[in-house]
Amino acid sequence: MSTAAEERSARAPWALTAPALMLFVGVLLIPLAMTVMLSFHDWGQYKGIEPVFILKNWREIATDSYYAEMFGRTFRIAILTTLLTAVLGAPEAYILNRMSGRWKSFFLLVILGPLLISVVARTLGWALLFGGNNGLVNKLMMSAGLIRSPIPFMFTETGMVVALAHVMMPFMVLSVWAALQRLDPQIENAALSLGASPVTIIRRIIMPQIMPGVLSGAIIVFSLSASAFATPAIIGGRRLKVAATLAYDEFLNTLDWPLGAAVATLLLVALVLIVVGSNALIERRYAEVFR
C-alpha cells in the first residue's frame, strides 16, 4: 500500500515536468546538438552538405585570420557596449532611484523606451541622424560650421557600440536599480553622520553595494551584445561583420551551413564560458553583499 503510494509520489514530479521537459528537449537541446554535429560536416559548392565527420570548418576558423579579426571585433564591440552602459547606466539608476514617485515612473518609461521600439525603426533612426551627408545631425553641424565632413557613424564600430548601448541601457539600469532597492534607506545618512563627503559616500558606501548589480547587468548586456544580430547588420552593413551576421551569411548567402554552424557554436561556447566564469568570480568576490 504505502510503497505504491511512495512510488506514485516519486513518479509525480517527473510526470508533471515531462511536458515542459519534452518541449525544452525538442526545441532547444536537439536543434542545438544538431547544429554542433552540423559543424563537423563537409560542404562543397557543387556537392552540398556531406554528413561526414571532419574538422575542416574548425581548422578554417582556427587558421584563417579573417575569423580571428571577426571574433575580435564581436567581443570588442560587446565589451565597449558593456562599459558604456555601465558608465552611463549606473549613475542613471542612482538618479532615478532618488527621484520622487511621478518623475520616477516617467523616466523609467523613457529608459525602457528603446525596448518598446522595433529594432529596425530604432536603428534606422540612428541612420537618419548620423547617416552620411544627409543625416540630420551631420547636416546641422556642418551648416553651423562645427564640422567640415560628416561624423562617421554608419559602417563604423563606434556606430555599432552607440546603437547597441542605446538598446542595452534598460538592462543595465534595471539591474542596478534592483541592487539599489536592497540598500538600507538610512545608509547614506549613517555615512554622512560619520563625516563622509558625498563623493566618499558614493565611492565607499554606494558603489561597493551596487557592484553586484552592475556586474550582473554587464553579463546580460555583454552576452546580448556579442550575439546581437539586427543592429550590427544594419549599422555595420556587409563591411563590418560580427559573429552573428557572419553565421547568418554563411547559412543564407553562401549556403555553407556547416561553416555557419561552426561559427555559431564557437560564439555560444565562448559566451557560456565568459558568463559562467565571471558569474563565479562575482559571487566569490561579493559573497557578503549577496547574502
Next chain:
Amino acid sequence: MAYLELDRVAKQFGAQTVVDDFSLAVGKGEFISFLGPSGCGKTTTLQMIAGFLDPTRGVIRLEGKDLTAIHPAKRGLGIVFQSYALFPHMTAAENVAFGLEMRKVARGERAERVRAALAMVGLAGYEDRHPRRMSGGQQQRVALARALVIKPSVLLLDEPLSNLDAKLREEMQIELRQIQRTIGTTTILVTHDQNEAMSLSDRIVVMSQGRIEQIATPQETYERPASAFVSQFLGKTNDFAATIDRTSAPARLIAGSWSAPAPAGLSGPVTVSIRPERIGFGDAGLTAKIVTRIFQGNHWLFQCESECGPAIVIRQNDGQSQPVEGEAVRLAWRPEDMSVRGASA
C-alpha cells in the same frame, strides 16, 4: 548653560506641521527620551538635530553655537538607526573604523580605538565578521560602537531596540544605560516604548501630534502626568469624572460615593486620575463589581464596572485572598495618589 538647546523648533512638510514649538534644554551628560506614538514628530525632531532635515522655524544650539548652520557631516554626532544601517560590505571593525577614517585618525590609534569600542559593547573577537553574519543584537552593538567610537558630542538613538526580542531588549537597555553612565555622553533616545523611556532616561519628553505634552523625570511623568494624554500613554490609568463642591465648607471633591477634602484651586467638574496599583478594596468608596479577574504571576489584574465607569485595579499577589468575579467591592485610594485636572484637560 544648557549643553544642547532646542529653541521653539518647528518643522512643516507643505501645509502639514509635524513638529511645532519644540523647546528643550539638555544638560551635559543627560539621558533624554523622546516618547510618543508613531507620527508624533519625535523622529523628525531627532533628524533635525542630526541635520538630515532642516527646521522650518527655530534654532538648535550645541554649546551655544547654532547647529543648523553646520553641515551634518561636520556636526560630530553619533547616531544609531532603527535599521542599524551598517555597511554590509565591511566587517564589524571596518564599520567602526569608518568614522575615524573620515576624521583622518592615524592607523595605529584607529585600530586601538576600534578594538576598545568593540570590547566596550561586548564584541571583542568579532572584528572580522560581516554584519549579515551577525545576530540582530550583535548588529545593534556594532552600530552603537560605530556611533560611540568617534566620541560624539551627542549620541542620538532612533528606536534602536525596537527590532530586538523582549528579553534581548531588556538586556540591551541595562547595558546601554551602563555604557552611557560610564562614558557620560549626552544621549537622546527616540522611542514609542514607555518602559524603555522610563528605565533609561533622566528625563522624558512626552510628545503628541508634534507638540510637547510634558518634560519631566520618569517618576514625575508617571506620578504627576501633565495631561490626559500623558497619563493614558504612560502605563494604565483610571480616569473618573468628579466634581468639586465649594458650596459646603470645607469644600469636598466627590467621585460617586468616594469623597475627600478638595484640593485648592479648581472647582466644578474635574477629572481625577488614579493608577490601578494605587486603588485598594475597602469598606467605603466607589461602588463597583468585578467583571474579570486575571492572574499575572506577581500580581492580579481586576477589571471592574464602577459607578463612574470602567476601572482597572492591580493588586500585588501577597498571598491574601482576593475578591472573585462578580463580587461587589468598594474602590478607595489615598487623595495624594490621584491627580486632579479641570474636566476639559
